[in-house]
Amino acid sequence: MHPDQRQVIPIMPEEIRNEDGNVKQDIEINAAKRLVPKIRKDHPQLGLIIVGDDLYSKQPFIESVLANRMHYILVAKPSDHKTLMRNIESNNKLIKIEKENENGVRHIYEWLNEVELNQREDGIKVNYFRFQIIRTDKSGKEKVTYRNSWITDLTIREENVEQLVKGGRCRWKIENDLSRSFGGNVLIL
Numbered sequence: 001m002h003p004d005q006r007q008v009i010p011i012m013p014e015e016i017r018n019e020d021g022n023v024k025q026d027i028e029i030n031a032a033k034r035l036v037p038k039i040r041k042d043h044p045q046l047g048l049i050i051v052g053d054d055l056y057s058k059q060p061f062i063e064s065v066l067a068n069r070m071h072y073i074l075v076a077k078p079s080d081h082k083t084l085m086r087n088i089e090s091n092n093k094l095i096k097i098e099k100e101n102e103n104g105v106r107h108i109y110e111w112l113n114e115v116e117l118n119q120r121e122d123g124i125k126v127n128y129f130r131f132q133i134i135r136t137d138k139s140g141k142e143k144v145t146y147r148n149s150w151i152t153d154l155t156i157r158e159e160n161v162e163q164l165v166k167g168g169r170c171r172w173k174i175e176n177d178l179s180r181s182f183g184g185n186v187l188i189l
Helices: 028-043 057-068 082-091 161-169 172-181
Strands: 049-052 073-074 095-098 106-116 125-136 144-154
Touching: 028 057, 028 125, 049 161, 073 161, 082 106, 082 125, 106 161, 125 161, 144 161
Parallel strands: 049 073
Antiparallel strands: 073 144, 095 106, 106 125, 125 144
C-alpha cells in the first residue's frame, strides 16, 4: 500500500500456526520473522518499507528487516520503550515543526535521528519521530485528537517527516480495510 493511494494490494500471506512438534501456539512475531525473508526472496528488487505496530519495534525483528534489505516504520509506544524515551529526553535535541491548516488545526512533528533503542551491549540506533493533531473546540480549549510515535531506519528531515508520518499512519488503512473484507482474519504487521 501507499499512503497516497486508496488501494491495498496484499502480496503474500503468512499463517500463524503451530509448527510441527511444537505444543505452544505460534505468535504474530514468529509469523512476521518467517514472512520477511519470503517477501525478499519473491521480490528481490522491490524497494520495501515494513510498517508495523509496537509489537515489531524490537531489535531482533528490526535486524531481520535490515538483513533482508528492507526499511521499516514501526510504532514505538513510549510505555514500551522506556530506554528509548530516556535517551530522547536526555539528548535534548528533539527537532520540532508545527503547521496549522486553514481550520486552525495544528499538526506537530517532532523527531530525532540516531537514538539508542535499548540498553543491549550490541544495541542498535534508530530514528524516532512523533506526531500530534491538536484541535481547538468552540470554547477555545485545545484538545489532542491524535498522537503517535514511530521508529525508522530512514533519516528524518524536515523535507520528509510528513511523508514518514503518512507512511506510519497508513498501516491503519490496511488493518481497517482488509480486516473488514476478510472478517478480521488478517495478519498485518
